[in-house]
Amino acid sequence: MHSAAAIAPSANTFLAGACILFFVLGFYQILSGKYWGKVKSILPAELEQKRIEIAVRHNQLVGVLLLAFFGALFSCVTLLRHGPRFSMVLAMVLLLCAEFYAIRRLFKYDEQMCEQWGFMCPHCHKPLYQPRSFINLNGRCPKCQKSILTDAIRSSV
Numbered sequence: 001m002h003s004a005a006a007i008a009p010s011a012n013t014f015l016a017g018a019c020i021l022f023f024v025l026g027f028y029q030i031l032s033g034k035y036w037g038k039v040k041s042i043l044p045a046e047l048e049q050k051r052i053e054i055a056v057r058h059n060q061l062v063g064v065l066l067l068a069f070f071g072a073l074f075s076c077v078t079l080l081r082h083g084p085r086f087s088m089v090l091a092m093v094l095l096l097c098a099e100f101y102a103i104r105r106l107f108k109y110d111e112q113m114c115e116q117w118g119f120m121c122p123h124c125h126k127p128l129y130q131p132r133s134f135i136n137l138n139g140r141c142p143k144c145q146k147s148i149l150t151d152a153i154r155s156s157v
């Protein structure tokens with residue numbers, strides 16, 4: 001009992017530190033979405049607008065996901081601290097599964113946003129948005145690597 005009480009504060013400090021680190025990373029994601037929006041893009045304004053809107057929505061959702069995940073993680077640790085160890089492990093595994101599912105849903109949602117706003121490749125008809133793709137710098141489809149620029153410019157003229 002005594003040793004458990006001595007370990008608890010350092011474990012909590014570690015968890016709090018890990019949470020702060022991940023929050024910073026989460027907000028860095030949101031900020032970097034805006035940062036990439038400021039980089040001189042070679043895409044036509046209309047496409048660039050769509051790209052930024054999807055990127056900002058994506059980054060906001062990632063931020064919400066991270067908040068929810070670490071909120072849930074923290075509540076689990078607090079609630080199950082005195083329970084049997086397997087219940088903690090089970091909660092962690094469930095949380096990780098939920099997080100993976102949420103991330104899969106997020107990528108599906110990215111594709112839905114692309115379809116909704118017509119941010120699609122004119123060659124392979126796949127969604128053009130990918131987190132961390134450089135479409136605004138090279139104007140190439142992240143899937144088939146063909147340039148989308150000539151077609152986009154031709155259709156807008």
Ligand SMILES: [Zn+2]
Binds near residue numbers: 124126141142143144
């Ligand atoms: Zn393509």
